[in-house]
Amino acid sequence: MRRGRLGKIASQAGLYVSALILVTPALSFFLWMLSLAFKNEADNTDYPPVFIPNPPTLANFIDVFEKNDFLAYTINSVIVSFSATGLALLLGVPAGYGIAKAKATKAAVLILIARVTPGLSYLIPLFLLFQWLGLIGTLTPLIITHLVITVPIVVWIMIGFFEGLPGELEEAALVDGANIWQAFRYVAMPLARPGITVAMILAFIFSWNNFIFGVVLAGRSTRTLPVAVYNVLTFEQISWGPLAAAALVVTAPVLLLTLLMQKEIVAGLTAGGVKGG
Amino acid sequence: MTPGAVPPHPSGHNYARRYWMFAAPAALVVAAVIVFPWIFTFYMSVHDWKVSGSTPFVGLANYAKMLTDERFLWAIVRTLVFTAASVIAPLVLGVWAAVTFAANFRGRGLARTVFVLPMMATPVAISLVWTMMFHPQLGVLNYLLSLIGLPPFAWVYDSTTVIPTLVMVETWQWTPLVMLIVLGGIASLPTDPYEAAILDGATAWQMFRHITLPLAWPFIVVAAVIRMIDALKAFDTIYVITLGGPGTSSETLNILLYQTAFAYYDLGYGSAMVVVFFVLILLISMVLLHVCQKQVMS
Numbered sequence: 001m002r003r004g005r006l007g008k009i010a011s012q013a014g015l016y017v018s019a020l021i022l023v024t025p026a027l028s029f030f031l032w033m034l035s036l037a038f039k040n041e042a043d044n045t046d047y048p049p050v051f052i053p054n055p056p057t058l059a060n061f062i063d064v065f066e067k068n069d070f071l072a073y074t075i076n077s078v079i080v081s082f083s084a085t086g087l088a089l090l091l092g093v094p095a096g097y098g099i100a101k102a103k104a105t106k107a108a109v110l111i112l113i114a115r116v117t118p119g120l121s122y123l124i125p126l127f128l129l130f131q132w133l134g135l136i137g138t139l140t141p142l143i144i145t146h147l148v149i150t151v152p153i154v155v156w157i158m159i160g161f162f163e164g165l166p167g168e169l170e171e172a173a174l175v176d177g178a179n180i181w182q183a184f185r186y187v188a189m190p191l192a193r194p195g196i197t198v199a200m201i202l203a204f205i206f207s208w209n210n211f212i213f214g215v216v217l218a219g220r221s222t223r224t225l226p227v228a229v230y231n232v233l234t235f236e237q238i239s240w241g242p243l244a245a246a247a248l249v250v251t252a253p254v255l256l257l258t259l260l261m262q263k264e265i266v267a268g269l270t271a272g273g274v275k276g277g
Numbered sequence: 278m279t280p281g282a283v284p285p286h287p288s289g290h291n292y293a294r295r296y297w298m299f300a301a302p303a304a305l306v307v308a309a310v311i312v313f314p315w316i317f318t319f320y321m322s323v324h325d326w327k328v329s330g331s332t333p334f335v336g337l338a339n340y341a342k343m344l345t346d347e348r349f350l351w352a353i354v355r356t357l358v359f360t361a362a363s364v365i366a367p368l369v370l371g372v373w374a375a376v377t378f379a380a381n382f383r384g385r386g387l388a389r390t391v392f393v394l395p396m397m398a399t400p401v402a403i404s405l406v407w408t409m410m411f412h413p414q415l416g417v418l419n420y421l422l423s424l425i426g427l428p429p430f431a432w433v434y435d436s437t438t439v440i441p442t443l444v445m446v447e448t449w450q451w452t453p454l455v456m457l458i459v460l461g462g463i464a465s466l467p468t469d470p471y472e473a474a475i476l477d478g479a480t481a482w483q484m485f486r487h488i489t490l491p492l493a494w495p496f497i498v499v500a501a502v503i504r505m506i507d508a509l510k511a512f513d514t515i516y517v518i519t520l521g522g523p524g525t526s527s528e529t530l531n532i533l534l535y536q537t538a539f540a541y542y543d544l545g546y547g548s549a550m551v552v553v554f555f556v557l558i559l560l561i562s563m564v565l566l567h568v569c570q571k572q573v574m575s
Binding site for chain 1: 295296297298299300302303304306307310311313314315317318321370373374377378380382384385386388389390391392393394395397398399400401402403405406408409410414415417420449454457458460461481506509510512513516517531534535538539544547548551554555558559562
């Protein structure tokens, strides 16, 4: 018995050590990012490195917003990601329902292939198309290409979600004389709200994070945040403070969302192995 | 109300066709932004297509060019090496992490969330921070090495160390996805085999080796397929950290593709590369999925 208890303590300790080793690379990375962003320039280029900002400064953030017009890029990112996510929900939630109900596995395979295709391979033809349409230099091409990311995520998660719902309630509604649109709108959709939340968060995050579409399609005034941050790198290679501050500005909303909605995000990612781009 | 006007009983079959209506708008959009590019890419790949000027039909010339294009062939080799390493390392670490986070301990939720952060964070942002950490003189990584008495490492500044370094970033970023998929699998396993094994005095390793690993295997294979597809497609981190350099020593297929199409504006050749790339991804996925299905059946 005593050995059993000892063994239990040992395995518990082993778990903590294992968890600590696993978490250290991520934790120390993000702490270092914070440290770089809140230190002044002298401390950032000091050797040996200064770890704790003393005193912490907001100068880097002010610098980023003043010099680089980050406010405009933030607005671009918000417009693009919100539009792409909203449109994807509008299109993808009914589509997921239809595919789940019709048991259309072929349509699901198409979505899978879209998941497999490299984002770059959409860009060459779409780039030409937008050029012909004269849309380069506006936000429209970005919103449309971001649908390549958001629509498959939403459809994929919603197929899984609607397949998991019991069909009896809708059938009862149909017997009572509702049409299939009403059965979807008033019976199935309210039940699927948790699934819609998961799909919305993930679609938003992967649209927000997208870099490659913006790099090709965005003009000077239509840059999204990731593209703008990349440009800070090319122009200010040596000033680390503003660089880290810019990086933090882009990714902070995503990190906060992940921390706050971790349960939903984990559920969605586990279900589909989704990832954008 | 006539007594005969009873609606037909709505069995699922009568409705199956009408459910397509729900998918129609999405299907239109998917056709426009996903299927159209596929078809048009193929069309461009058999033309000599620069951004301006005429676009004559050249048959398979673009494809033939690849066979003798050393830069392209090296990019394929690099992509395969990068991909193999970027599947194996996250898979091993991800299974370890899944087993750890499947157990019950205090602070597990928070630890798991922190562990997942790298895959959610904006790739450009983390690439920038990695770039600063790799700095040969001022980078924090070489400082940490010096603390344990090791000489400075070249990281992304040498053609022999750049790929392993990028694999490290990829592993750091995407091990969480493997962990989540395998964790989902472990959570769905029955508990009785474990209880029986504990009664028989099995060690933790024996339980992992003979119960967890075989039962969670299908999930591990799925994670491997997904990881492989994503590793083949890796772009953001490589582009931001090295742009394929030094020289072309970290130029994977995706980076070369980008350069060909959007730096040299050779859209025809770039499209042909896309087609080959796509076939490559599909082939490897199908082989892995085939293996996966066999594993599940046996």
